[in-house]
Amino acid sequence: xxLLTRWSLASGQRPIPYPDKKHMVIIDGxxxxxxxxxxxxxxxxxxxxxxxxxxxxxxxMRSDAALTMPLHGPLSQGYAADHATGLSFAVPVGNIPAxxxxxxxxxxxxxxxxxxxxxxxxxxxxxxxxxxxxxxHDPLPDPFGTKIRDNHxxxxxxxxxxxxxxxxxxxxxxxxxxxxxxxxxxxxxQAHVSYDAALDDIEAATGVRPPVVVWQTGAYTNGTTTxxxxxxxxxxxxEDYSAAFAxxxxxxxxxxxxxxxxxxxQILHCEIAALVWAHxxxxxxxxxxxxxxxxxxxxxxxxxxxxxxRSLAFEAVxxxxxxxxxxxxxxxxxxxxxTSVTLDGNAVVVTCDGPMTQVQIAMQSxxxxxxxxxxxxxxxxHRCDIMESDPEDSLMLPGWKLKRFIPSCRFARP
Amino acid sequence: MGGVLxxxxxxxxxxxxxxxxxxxxxxxxxxxxxxxxxxxxxxxxTDAPLGNISALxxxxxxxxxxxxxxxxxxxxxxxxxxxxxxxxxxxxxxxxRGPFGKITVLCDVTLTSAGLATFADLIAVNPAGATPTxxxxxxGTSFYRGIVPDNISNDFWVAPLNVRTTVGVEVDLVxxxxxxxxxxxxxxxxxxxxxxxxxxxxxxxxxxxIGKCHSLAIIAEAA
Numbered sequence: 001x002x003l004l005t006r007w008s009l010a011s012g013q014r015p016i017p018y019p020d021k022k023h024m025v026i027i028d029g030x031x032x033x034x035x036x037x038x039x040x041x042x043x044x045x046x047x048x049x050x051x052x053x054x055x056x057x058x059x060x061m062r063s064d065a066a067l068t069m070p071l072h073g074p075l076s077q078g079y080a081a082d083h084a085t086g087l088s089f090a091v092p093v094g095n096i097p098a099x100x101x102x103x104x105x106x107x108x109x110x111x112x113x114x115x116x117x118x119x120x121x122x123x124x125x126x127x128x129x130x131x132x133x134x135x136x137h138d139p140l141p142d143p144f145g146t147k148i149r150d151n152h153x154x155x156x157x158x159x160x161x162x163x164x165x166x167x168x169x170x171x172x173x174x175x176x177x178x179x180x181x182x183x184x185x186x187x188x189x190q191a192h193v194s195y196d197a198a199l200d201d202i203e204a205a206t207g208v209r210p211p212v213v214v215w216q217t218g219a220y221t222n223g224t225t226t227x228x229x230x231x232x233x234x235x236x237x238x239e240d241y242s243a244a245f246a247x248x249x250x251x252x253x254x255x256x257x258x259x260x261x262x263x264x265x266q267i268l269h270c271e272i273a274a275l276v277w278a279h280x281x282x283x284x285x286x287x288x289x290x291x292x293x294x295x296x297x298x299x300x301x302x303x304x305x306x307x308x309x310r311s312l313a314f315e316a317v318x319x320x321x322x323x324x325x326x327x328x329x330x331x332x333x334x335x336x337x338x339t340s341v342t343l344d345g346n347a348v349v350v351t352c353d354g355p356m357t358q359v360q361i362a363m364q365s366x367x368x369x370x371x372x373x374x375x376x377x378x379x380x381x382h383r384c385d386i387m388e389s390d391p392e393d394s395l396m397l398p399g400w401k402l403k404r405f406i407p408s409c410r411f412a413r414p
Numbered sequence: 415m416g417g418v419l420x421x422x423x424x425x426x427x428x429x430x431x432x433x434x435x436x437x438x439x440x441x442x443x444x445x446x447x448x449x450x451x452x453x454x455x456x457x458x459x460t461d462a463p464l465g466n467i468s469a470l471x472x473x474x475x476x477x478x479x480x481x482x483x484x485x486x487x488x489x490x491x492x493x494x495x496x497x498x499x500x501x502x503x504x505x506x507x508x509x510x511r512g513p514f515g516k517i518t519v520l521c522d523v524t525l526t527s528a529g530l531a532t533f534a535d536l537i538a539v540n541p542a543g544a545t546p547t548x549x550x551x552x553x554g555t556s557f558y559r560g561i562v563p564d565n566i567s568n569d570f571w572v573a574p575l576n577v578r579t580t581v582g583v584e585v586d587l588v589x590x591x592x593x594x595x596x597x598x599x600x601x602x603x604x605x606x607x608x609x610x611x612x613x614x615x616x617x618x619x620x621x622x623x624i625g626k627c628h629s630l631a632i633i634a635e636a637a
Contacts, residue, residue, distance in 0.1 A: 003584040003593045004601055006518060007580060007582055007595045013599060089596070
């Protein structure tokens with residue numbers, strides 16, 4: 001009698017029915033990909049939560065040999081020569097990377113939707129604080145050159161050596177905060193270079209070029225000196241790559257009055273991404289994106305791709321009240337003053353006292369850092385309370401809802 | 415050889431020669447062990463008499479089991495109403511027969527605190543040998559990991575605190591393998607017993623562990 005059979009008899013449980021084929025969940029980026037710097041209790045909680053679904057390498061070492069490779073990767077240190085010897089349970093040490101949170105949530109949503117389950121190999125190979133230009137194959141600029149690509153390629157090679165049948169499920173790069181001063185055109189062009197570099201590496205290692213998932217960044221508390229080019233370009237990247245859209249990060253509550261969400265909100269934004277991805281696996285595109293606006297006199301009607309049977313809704317709770325407030329639901333106009341912001345089905349209807357030349361949502365250029373609470377908790381400068389109606393219950397955080405807010409967007413009158 | 419060695423009141427359920435035994439707890443099948451084996455011991459809080467485990471050898475029907483697997487030490491590893499209290503002491507199981515081809519140890523436990531020492535070993539097979547196989551919690555951590563003979567570590571996460579879970583170790587000398595099984599039935603197999611001991615003589619349980627062991631099984635099989 002096998003150990004597994006004995007265990008099953010002893011515990012009264014059946015082993016979790018995962019097939020052999022594993023998926024690689026590749027989510028790179030800067031600090032929001034690196035994830036929340038968890039306490040010991042938080043790491044234990046997230047490690048346990050992810051235990052059935054997620055796997056990480058074992059045997060890899062950081063280049064300085066200071067420690068066995070943590071789940072959040074070697075960062076700027078790079079890998080030592082030691083090779084991976086297999087896979088193990090994904091246990092966060094220090095940071096809790098977004099790939100781990102996403103994989104955990106996806107496992108739950110696959111179960112919820114009756115989709116096939118697959119164990120997921122997770123790992124992070126980005127570096128906090130880095131511009132999108134550090135994610136390509138160009139040895140310039142300093143300080144890291146091709147470090148991220150080298151680390152990523154090494155991780156892929158090691159994973160394929162220990163799990164040759166693993167399939168890359170998706171590629172994402174939660175990046176953009178380091179490039180908030182750039183223009184949308186600059187960011188879009190550079191993101192193409194860097195995304196393609198990553199996809200080329202993945203395809204070279206695995207033979208598969210996976211789909212892309214895009215998160216919309218832009219949650220700084222001080223938005224007075226930014227062009228928010230990355231924020232706007234990311235909407236275009238969704239179209240460019242036929243990507244799944246994880247949604248905007250601006251609704252998240254921040255833990256540091258700068259840009260980093262609390263663990264709860266990391267879980268929520270990753271679970272929303274997993275919700276979108278799981279529906280994609282089920283054959284449904286539920287990206288929540290702006291559609292072409294309709295201008296008429298002093299009014300513009302901006303429709304969004306809400307799901308059938310749903311509409312847009314204002315969030316019932318004014319979460320911004322204690323953190324500097326919210327004006328006109330996050331809508332701003334140029335060339336005229338807003339007189340009303342209403343919702344009509346799937347559309348935001350903005351009316352002004354004259355013919356406005358531009359309308360934008362959740363793109364405020366403001367510094368709200370002075371409104372942080374005593375624990376440095378705050379919301380970012382980009383704010384809006386318009387969301388898709390009837391949000392699902394979170395499977396990761398009982399009692400919470402997966403509120404899908406409309407993304408930051410800007411429209412000029414043609 | 416061997417025969418049914420399951421101890422205590424539940425031994426009655428196990429009669430029937432080579433048929434699989436079973437015990438029900440709260441209406442749910444929680445344990446079953448096939449027979450025969452060279453030596454086999456099973457301790458469960460629903461049928462073992464309360465008191466020190468090491469003293470069970472002197473208690474009636476339990477004596478038969480412990481003539482083959484002798485528990486010593488760990489005076490305060492007492493059987494209580496909901497399981498064996500783990501207070502940090504080592505409960506040692508000496509295998510008084512053999513040689514064995516395979517040893518299986520399964521524990522159904524709830525850990526309530528991080529380990530008391532640098533390493534808290536829930537299960538350690540051949541702890542003093544050159545190639546021990548352990549389920550170990552490092553000091554200050556709140557979860558266990560498996561330590562197999564080639565010192566692979568950080569790789570086998572067993573359970574968080576305060577969550578009841580069943581984990582186990584199998585040391586297969588015939589095939590030169592160690593296997594560890596975690597709380598969800600994931601088996602890690604490591605072919606690392608090339609320098610294995612010729613025999614297994616000792617198992618240590620609960621070293622520096624805090625919590626409850628609701629049931630425990632040790633099964634020794636021939637080559």
